[in-house]
Amino acid sequence: MLNKVRFGAALLVGTLALAGCRAADELSVPDGDGAGLEAFASEDAFERFAERMEELQGSQQTEYVTTVDIQEDAVAEAAPPPPVAPPPPAALEASAAPRAEGEQITNTQEQGVDEGAIVKDAGDYLVILRRGRIFTVRHGGNMLDSVDSSDAFPPGEFVPGTWYDEMLVRGNQIIVVGYSYGDFGTEINRFTLGDDGSISYRDTHYLRSGDYYSSSNYASRMIGDELIFYAPVYMNWADWRSTMPALRRGGANGEVVDLVEPESIYATPATLRGKYPVGVAHTVTRCDLSAAELECEADAVLGGWGRVFYVSPRAVYLWTEQPYMPDAEERDPAQLYRLPLDGSRPGAVPVEGAPVDQFSFSEDRTDDILRVIVRGDSNQGGEGMWGAEFSSGDVGLLTIPMDSFTDGSERIPQEAMRELPSVVGYRFHNRFVPGYLLYTAANYGSESDGRFFYAVPLDGREAQRIDLQHGVTRFDIMGSDAVAIGPASGGALGFSAVSLGEDVTIEDVYLLPSASEGEQRSQAFFYRPDSNSRGGLSGTLGLPVTRTSTGSGGEFLGNASAIFFLRREDREFSPAGDLVSRAKAGVDDNCVASCVDWYGNARPIFLRDRIFALMGYELVEGRIENGTIREVRRTNFTPRGRGER
Numbered sequence: 001m002l003n004k005v006r007f008g009a010a011l012l013v014g015t016l017a018l019a020g021c022r023a024a025d026e027l028s029v030p031d032g033d034g035a036g037l038e039a040f041a042s043e044d045a046f047e048r049f050a051e052r053m054e055e056l057q058g059s060q061q062t063e064y065v066t067t068v069d070i071q072e073d074a075v076a077e078a079a080p081p082p083p084v085a086p087p088p089p090a091a092l093e094a095s096a097a098p099r100a101e102g103e104q105i106t107n108t109q110e111q112g113v114d115e116g117a118i119v120k121d122a123g124d125y126l127v128i129l130r131r132g133r134i135f136t137v138r139h140g141g142n143m144l145d146s147v148d149s150s151d152a153f154p155p156g157e158f159v160p161g162t163w164y165d166e167m168l169v170r171g172n173q174i175i176v177v178g179y180s181y182g183d184f185g186t187e188i189n190r191f192t193l194g195d196d197g198s199i200s201y202r203d204t205h206y207l208r209s210g211d212y213y214s215s216s217n218y219a220s221r222m223i224g225d226e227l228i229f230y231a232p233v234y235m236n237w238a239d240w241r242s243t244m245p246a247l248r249r250g251g252a253n254g255e256v257v258d259l260v261e262p263e264s265i266y267a268t269p270a271t272l273r274g275k276y277p278v279g280v281a282h283t284v285t286r287c288d289l290s291a292a293e294l295e296c297e298a299d300a301v302l303g304g305w306g307r308v309f310y311v312s313p314r315a316v317y318l319w320t321e322q323p324y325m326p327d328a329e330e331r332d333p334a335q336l337y338r339l340p341l342d343g344s345r346p347g348a349v350p351v352e353g354a355p356v357d358q359f360s361f362s363e364d365r366t367d368d369i370l371r372v373i374v375r376g377d378s379n380q381g382g383e384g385m386w387g388a389e390f391s392s393g394d395v396g397l398l399t400i401p402m403d404s405f406t407d408g409s410e411r412i413p414q415e416a417m418r419e420l421p422s423v424v425g426y427r428f429h430n431r432f433v434p435g436y437l438l439y440t441a442a443n444y445g446s447e448s449d450g451r452f453f454y455a456v457p458l459d460g461r462e463a464q465r466i467d468l469q470h471g472v473t474r475f476d477i478m479g480s481d482a483v484a485i486g487p488a489s490g491g492a493l494g495f496s497a498v499s500l501g502e503d504v505t506i507e508d509v510y511l512l513p514s515a516s517e518g519e520q521r522s523q524a525f526f527y528r529p530d531s532n533s534r535g536g537l538s539g540t541l542g543l544p545v546t547r548t549s550t551g552s553g554g555e556f557l558g559n560a561s562a563i564f565f566l567r568r569e570d571r572e573f574s575p576a577g578d579l580v581s582r583a584k585a586g587v588d589d590n591c592v593a594s595c596v597d598w599y600g601n602a603r604p605i606f607l608r609d610r611i612f613a614l615m616g617y618e619l620v621e622g623r624i625e626n627g628t629i630r631e632v633r634r635t636n637f638t639p640r641g642r643g644e645r
Helices: 043-057 237-243
Strands: 010-012 064-066 119-122 125-130 133-138 145-151 162-170 173-180 185-193 199-208 220-223 226-234 246-249 256-258 265-267 280-288 295-303 307-311 315-320 334-340 347-351 361-364 369-375 395-401 417-420 427-433 436-442 452-457 464-467 474-478 481-487 493-500 504-512 526-529 539-546 562-569 572-580 602-607 610-615 618-625 628-636
Touching: 043 237, 119 162, 119 602, 125 162, 145 199, 145 628, 162 185, 162 220, 173 199, 185 226, 199 226, 226 307, 226 315, 280 307, 280 315, 295 315, 295 334, 315 361, 369 427, 369 436, 427 474, 427 481, 436 481, 464 504, 474 526, 504 572, 526 602, 539 602, 539 610, 562 602, 562 610, 562 618, 572 618
Parallel strands: 265 295, 572 628
Antiparallel strands: 010 064, 119 125, 125 133, 133 145, 162 173, 173 185, 185 199, 199 246, 220 226, 226 280, 246 256, 280 295, 307 315, 315 334, 334 347, 361 369, 369 395, 395 417, 427 436, 436 452, 452 464, 474 481, 481 493, 493 504, 526 539, 539 562, 562 572, 602 610, 610 618, 618 628
């Protein structure tokens, strides 16, 4: 089994010594209207709250430890620091050198909500993030040529223990999001993409935070010109100012500005009264990419360590675990927070159970409700690190009207929770698809588990059990239908086309021999409907696969040896074939930073009428003719030694 945390990852392991430490009196809470969450009235009120939290924690403060010593980890950060580069060019105005926006090539959960990724289209170029570097490959003009590369960090300022994970592109801006264990927390580096595909460093900002990493979710989103981050901040109440969410511009000596004041830190009435200790400020930061200087603002809510978050076009939703209260006869419930993206007042609702990942949520903007599928264990830790890979408990579907998000003290009616058939296994998969919720569970290394799933009609009709010829490790959307993908007998990989009509049916099944998924990230899958296909019933599916066994867990770090393409004609599958990697094992890429592919390294790319396969440092173009894909050309952009540039 793969280790639950990445090298250098921090886990919250300190325990809170509460016995005998209950304060005599609760803190006073200002009278509110109950329509939304209350923030702290003043800095003095927050200071009193911090003193109460410190008292409740007792003598044992929350600690953070690394599971692997970064200095001794040969894979992570063993390489020497890079040479000092010449001073960066002056920052350009955000409106300078306008360029056409690229095509959406990332498989996102919500239309219009872009997600941080490892590859983006930018006009005539593909921009690729891998192992601490950014690369550009020209595809415009029917070309496929490697153009430029750059370190993903400030010139000459790499801090050991920093991981560069996600990338977004807006106009001529390349935004790289990383996390540093040796510095301030979340690192935001911006670069300028030239008309010739060149990359030049622009600026760096740091957000004080804990690690946002999740094996299933992405920390950054982009809606128009607005960049949105989620990050937890672990509070040290004895010195709360030093852990307050803050923004630092530039290097270690840059100006530090508090990103949130006490008046923009929200909490439920029970939390404000100081009934129990809370150790995390969950922050949502929003930055304006259209401004010449990056301008950011943030809100925070206080809650437990475990979390799952979901971003819709209208709001950020954050589910936090129940507070730690070992000496309380009745625990306060977990909370689901809603932070509107229009800047209006956040709200919360008490909840039970816990979602597994962001795909457990679906905002229905027509009926103005939020649906969430939950399992019964409220303290399974959420999706932080590898938490989404392990869950337990019964299953229910929660339907929450938007006007239920108030101050977090009013429980929603019991009938809002719809009991669903239970499934056995701690590897839980769920997905909202048109008109339905699909879910199943299995255990690792057991292909016989999970050979069925439940389809739950969202109109209230009874759940339907659907039997399969294979297990399920992925649900996704194919036009107006869905697809279930997972391991089958004999080492095959199964694909089942799921028709979403009045009843759910399996229209067709294809078993790919001697193959397994090469990537488990949601963005590794892509389905492009044919332009003349009504409802997307015909199209092409792309998925990274591996033809060799590397043991359990290989799919979590990017283990693809090929991108497999599956054609669909009127709901019938036919294999189109592979675009295969020719990369040689053991080639030294002179990696300096972020030398593990935590977000994978392979993607199918459908770009207008062209098809590409990204596999590590290779980009292969293919063309489907007579139902079969054949290679047209390829480029290899493996970086050379630093002295060879």
